Amino acid sequence: xxGVTQSPTHLIKTRGQQVTLRCSPKSGHDTVSWYQQAxxxxxxxxxxxxxxxxxxxxxxxxRFSGHQFPNYSSELNVNALLLGDSALYLCASSLPTGYYExxxxxxxxxxxx
Amino acid sequence: SQQGEEDPQALSIxxxxxxxxxxxxxxxxxxxxxxRQNSGRGLVHLILIRSNEREKHSGRLRxxxxxxxxxxxxxxxxxxxxxxxxxxxxxxxxxGSQGNLIFGKGTKLSVKP
Numbered sequence: 001x002x003g004v005t006q007s008p009t010h011l012i013k014t015r016g017q018q019v020t021l022r023c024s025p026k027s028g029h030d031t032v033s034w035y036q037q038a039x040x041x042x043x044x045x046x047x048x049x050x051x052x053x054x055x056x057x058x059x060x061x062x063r064f065s066g067h068q069f070p071n072y073s074s075e076l077n078v079n080a081l082l083l084g085d086s087a088l089y090l091c092a093s094s095l096p097t098g099y100y101e102x103x104x105x106x107x108x109x110x111x112x113x
Numbered sequence: 114s115q116q117g118e119e120d121p122q123a124l125s126i127x128x129x130x131x132x133x134x135x136x137x138x139x140x141x142x143x144x145x146x147x148x149r150q151n152s153g154r155g156l157v158h159l160i161l162i163r164s165n166e167r168e169k170h171s172g173r174l175r176x177x178x179x180x181x182x183x184x185x186x187x188x189x190x191x192x193x194x195x196x197x198x199x200x201x202x203x204x205x206x207x208x209g210s211q212g213n214l215i216f217g218k219g220t221k222l223s224v225k226p
Contacts, residue, residue: 004155033213033214035214035216039153040218041218042201042203042216042217042218042219043156043201043214043216044216045213045214045215048213056213058213088153090155090156092156092214100161101146101158101161102146102158102214103158104148104155104156104157104158105155106154106155107153107154107155109153
């Protein structure tokens with residue numbers, strides 16, 4: 001049973017560029033959440049997708065957008081990259097309510113230069 | 114914003130000793146979860162305790178929850194060098210049933226052989 005997978009593992013971009021990160025959820029899960037983790041900090045919630053719709057959003061600007069596909073996989077897009085967007089981006093999948101644990105992927109390390 | 118705050122920020126012990134980490138949070142919750150993270154990689158779910166539970170065990174892990182004090186503790190017994198990692202508590206918000214998690218900054222545990 002494959003767990004949560006993310007691609008790519010590492011990414012280096014230049015300030016002002018755009019980036020797309022990808023996530024495939026654990027088998028049987030239909031809800032995908034994205035988190036940003038800066039160095040030395042805990043993960044911060046970006047948004048959550050369920051039934052191909054953004055269901056909840058954290059305190060992140062509109063430069064951060066996402067998408068969920070019919071097979072439940074998801075993308076995170078970040079436009080107009082800033083140096084401060086450098087972080088580990090984590091995808092987590094779960095069942096659709098808050099009563100269950102979330103399963104995290106290995107993350108994508110994004111470096112903006 | 115951070116909901117949970119772990120204490121201590123760092124903990125160094127010898128193999129075989131017990132490690133205790135504490136977490137405090139601010140709002141009413143549905144459940145509280147503990148995660149482990151090795152060297153900036155993905156988070157591994159350890160244990161989930163619901164708001165109507167007071168104590169839960171899983172192998173060498175023991176978690177307690179005191180909703181009146183808005184606090185939780187994680188005890189790792191007979192620690193091993195492989196337990197070296199950062200440990201995070203994460204909560205949702207009561208009424209926020211979509212399950213976006215709010216993390217603390219974590220406790221960095223070092224177990225010396």
